[in-house]
Amino acid sequence: MTPIEDAGIGSVVVVGTGLIGTSIALALRQRDVRVFLADRDAGAVRLARELGAGEDWTGERRVDLAVVAVPPQFVAQQLLDLQKRDSARFYTDVASVKAVPLAQAAQLGCDLSSYVAGHPLAGRERSGPAAARADLFLGRPWAYCPTDEASPRAVAAVEGLISLCGGNAVRVDAAEHDRAVAVVSHAPHVTAAAVAARLAEASETALGLSGQGVRDVTRIAAGDPSLWTGILEGNALPVAEVLEALVADLSAAARSLRALAGDGAAMEQVTDLLSRGVRGTGRIPGKHGGPARTYAVVQVLIGDRPGELARLVQAAGETGVNIEDIRLEHATGLELGAAELYVQPEAAETLTEGLRERGWQVPG
CATH class of the missing domain: 3.40.50.720 (NAD(P)-binding Rossmann-like Domain)
Structure with a gap:
């Protein structure tokens, strides 16, 4: 009960x-x-x-x-x-x-x-x-x-x-909760909004070159601004502290990049920030809340037509491989895209061969 x-x-x-x-x-x-x-x-x-x-x-x-x-x-x-x-x-x-x-x-x-x-x-x-x-x-x-x-x-x-x-x-505890969500939810939303705001002023050339990376980074920025204003107001100080730390990292990276022309060692700070980013990503809990796992990615070309994704998932299931995650990337101007199937590393070859046998185009 x-x-x-x-x-x-x-x-x-x-x-x-x-x-x-x-x-x-x-x-x-x-x-x-x-x-x-x-x-x-x-x-x-x-x-x-x-x-x-x-x-x-x-x-x-x-x-x-x-x-x-x-x-x-x-x-x-x-x-x-x-x-x-x-x-x-x-x-x-x-x-x-x-x-x-x-x-x-x-x-x-x-x-x-x-x-x-x-x-x-x-x-x-x-x-x-x-x-x-x-x-x-x-x-x-x-x-x-x-x-x-x-x-x-x-x-x-x-x-x-x-x-x-x-x-x-x-x-x-309530205060601990607010400090935690400032790091994992509220400050990331503001950061995503700052990146997305650059796109509002970007050239058509830049927008035409945008890919899945910028979509991933800015996806949450599409949230309702009025709702998020109330959230941020209620957790203002913890969010401000996280944003100030982010600004310090970004400012240091900007200074290093500006100094790069005359100082080869300037990239060390940028490299350090990127490395800490990789370590932080690795700490995000994985599937079912367990430790983060590194999956192999099998990329499959897929037509932009009704039922194609369902056919692909069915074909993948016939290989006996469990799909841990799926992401789609569309090709601008074409009725074609790529489905990225995330699987356990040891299952990637089985999935690749099985899909090719069933007529799917798997690059590589």
Whole structure:
């Protein structure tokens, strides 16, 4: 029996039907939890309901758990409003900042015994209920930050929620959480935005030469600026510290590059930065949260036509090789692209030969 079943939770209200809120609702519906939906945007609720995420919440029914899925700056007030109406037995939120909302909740006089702050570290560059997925949280870290005032049953309820959504529960102090996400989420978003901002002024020649590398670096910069403004405001100091360290590294690299013409040793600082980047990349957890693995890449030419990717995946499956990851790179101006299949190094040759036997073009 899961902790959420132990707590007797069979009904949940999700307040905020954006990407995260609707994804939570969809995940819970798959586990036969009754879900109610609320949002200031009636259209968002209607779309979430049409997607099968739940039913309208009028506020009259008391539920077992309320999930506050609103931007960080609105969490505390929304929590207070819900608690004043005795809307649920337990409460949590999913904002990506934890210390400020918790402090605000305490200042407003919220009941912290029934509230456990949370943050699923899963998302997409797209937003809104249309982008929601029931499997968004599978295997993803989900931080939760119980205070000393939080009751054991409130903690158990949030742990159960995470379990039902398929997340990986990570108990952490709120301040430590905010410092951590500044490094792995918030500062990277600002950095990606800074790189992408250069593209807004780039020449057509530069844009025509862009490839998968710049797409990888800037993908997350497509996130909603209004949402990210609230996130960064709520975690301003930890993010500023990370950005200042990044600026120091980049400034040192720029000075070295400018001095390169007259000083061959100037590249040492640039090389050091690139080397530290490789080491940092290697520390990112790999598949299933284990140690990072180095995969072999098998590149396959693929037509830009309906069903081609499905045919390729089927052909790869027939070789008996497990595909760890897939990335697509399109050829500008051509109805052709390349699929990069990431596999265990010892399986690369088997996959290559098997695909060639089935008529696929595998360069190299």
